[in-house]
Amino acid sequence: MRLTRLFSVGAAAAAFFAVSASLAADPVVVKMATLVPAGSSWNRSLQEMGQKWQQASGGKVVLRLYAGGVAGDDADVVRKIRLGTLNAGLLATTGLAAIDRSVLALQIPMLYADYDEVDWVLDKMTPALEAQFDAKGFVVLAWVDGGWAHFFTKTPARTPEELKTAKLFTWAGDDKYTELWKGVGFNAIPLPATEISTPLQTGLVNALCTTPQVAAVMQWYSHAKNMTDVNWALLLGAIVIDKSAWEKIPADVRSAILSVTRETGRLLSKQARAEEIESVEAMRKRGLNVVKPGPAEIESWRKLSESVFPLVRGKYMPAEAFDTAIKFSGEYRQQKKTAPAIGSR
Numbered sequence: 001m002r003l004t005r006l007f008s009v010g011a012a013a014a015a016f017f018a019v020s021a022s023l024a025a026d027p028v029v030v031k032m033a034t035l036v037p038a039g040s041s042w043n044r045s046l047q048e049m050g051q052k053w054q055q056a057s058g059g060k061v062v063l064r065l066y067a068g069g070v071a072g073d074d075a076d077v078v079r080k081i082r083l084g085t086l087n088a089g090l091l092a093t094t095g096l097a098a099i100d101r102s103v104l105a106l107q108i109p110m111l112y113a114d115y116d117e118v119d120w121v122l123d124k125m126t127p128a129l130e131a132q133f134d135a136k137g138f139v140v141l142a143w144v145d146g147g148w149a150h151f152f153t154k155t156p157a158r159t160p161e162e163l164k165t166a167k168l169f170t171w172a173g174d175d176k177y178t179e180l181w182k183g184v185g186f187n188a189i190p191l192p193a194t195e196i197s198t199p200l201q202t203g204l205v206n207a208l209c210t211t212p213q214v215a216a217v218m219q220w221y222s223h224a225k226n227m228t229d230v231n232w233a234l235l236l237g238a239i240v241i242d243k244s245a246w247e248k249i250p251a252d253v254r255s256a257i258l259s260v261t262r263e264t265g266r267l268l269s270k271q272a273r274a275e276e277i278e279s280v281e282a283m284r285k286r287g288l289n290v291v292k293p294g295p296a297e298i299e300s301w302r303k304l305s306e307s308v309f310p311l312v313r314g315k316y317m318p319a320e321a322f323d324t325a326i327k328f329s330g331e332y333r334q335q336k337k338t339a340p341a342i343g344s345r
Contacts, residue, residue, distance in 0.1 A: 031085075032088040033066040034077075046063075049063065057253040057257060060250050061257060073192045075098055077089040082242075090238075092146075094177070099133060099138050106234070111233075111305075111325060112231075141258060147276045150227050150232060151228040152207065152215050152228075153206065155206075158291055159300050166207035196218070213279045216282055226288075227280070229291060
């Protein structure tokens with residue numbers, strides 16, 4: 001009896017200390033970087049996501065967010081994730097392409113007629129892309145879009161020919177992207193995304209392609225006061241995490257973390273789309289000139305996009321990804337009986 005009691009007491013003590021050790025275990029800290037400006041609505045949403053991570057995991061997972069480009073541009077963030085100094089990032093297409101270039105097919109200029117088509121094509125393509133990212137050592141936690149990118153210029157650019165006279169900012173870190181613009185006659189100047197403001201002020205560049213929301217928040221439009229009213233391309237992004245960092249998160253809370261992050265991605269996309277008109281109106285009140293091309297001029301932008309297809313398919317992005325994006329866009333428009341998809345005429 002005495003031995004039995006001693007064994008019971010010992011087992012209870014062992015269980016107590018095991019539980020105590022579990023409760024005292026250090027949480028998994030995920031270090032995430034992004035170019036999203038500190039203090040912006042997007043940054044606040046990411047901070048709220050971090051709070052939800054902590055709540056959903058019972059304190060087992062903590063998000064440490066580095067916003068506003070303090071960790072460098074997207075190429076820097078991907079490099080630091082691979083080195084292990086960062087674990088995750090909210091990346092735009094340039095950063096995502098540093099992992100797998102197939103993602104570039106989702107950002108073919110003038111591919112989409114509207115956001116319904118965007119959502120339909122992304123729904124079809126992202127599962128395969130997520131598998132490819134997984135094979136490269138990254139887990140896609142959520143897809144995000146920042147709305148339509150437009151050209152902001154110092155002097156009005158109603159047509160591609162007028163834009164060719166400008167000094168156009170392009171993202172540094174992707175030489176193929178810059179060479180693509182140069183190859184069709186543009187004066188493309190590659191710079192880090194964290195260093196756009198000063199070159200705009202000095203005149204090193206006087207045109208860039210970005211969304212109205214970003215142009216407003218970063219005040220870039222104050223040095224490029226003309227916005228070409230053409231939905232040139234979708235600003236696509238994703239929240240990704242290094243696979244080894246993901247696997248350090250306890251298995252029993254991963255699904256909750258994934259659910260929270262995907263909901264945040266949907267919220268960010270909805271927020272960006274809703275804020276586009278508001279941002280344009282706010283900038284117009286402060287001097288922005290919205291340049292509205294006519295039908296023939298819009299067609300010239302579409303022809304520009306189609307003219308570079310031979311340069312991008314299989315060279316700038318994998319041919320299979322390019323063909324798949326064009327295929328799904330065509331299928332969507334056939335179902336909806338809308339205008340022919342780009343490249344299908």
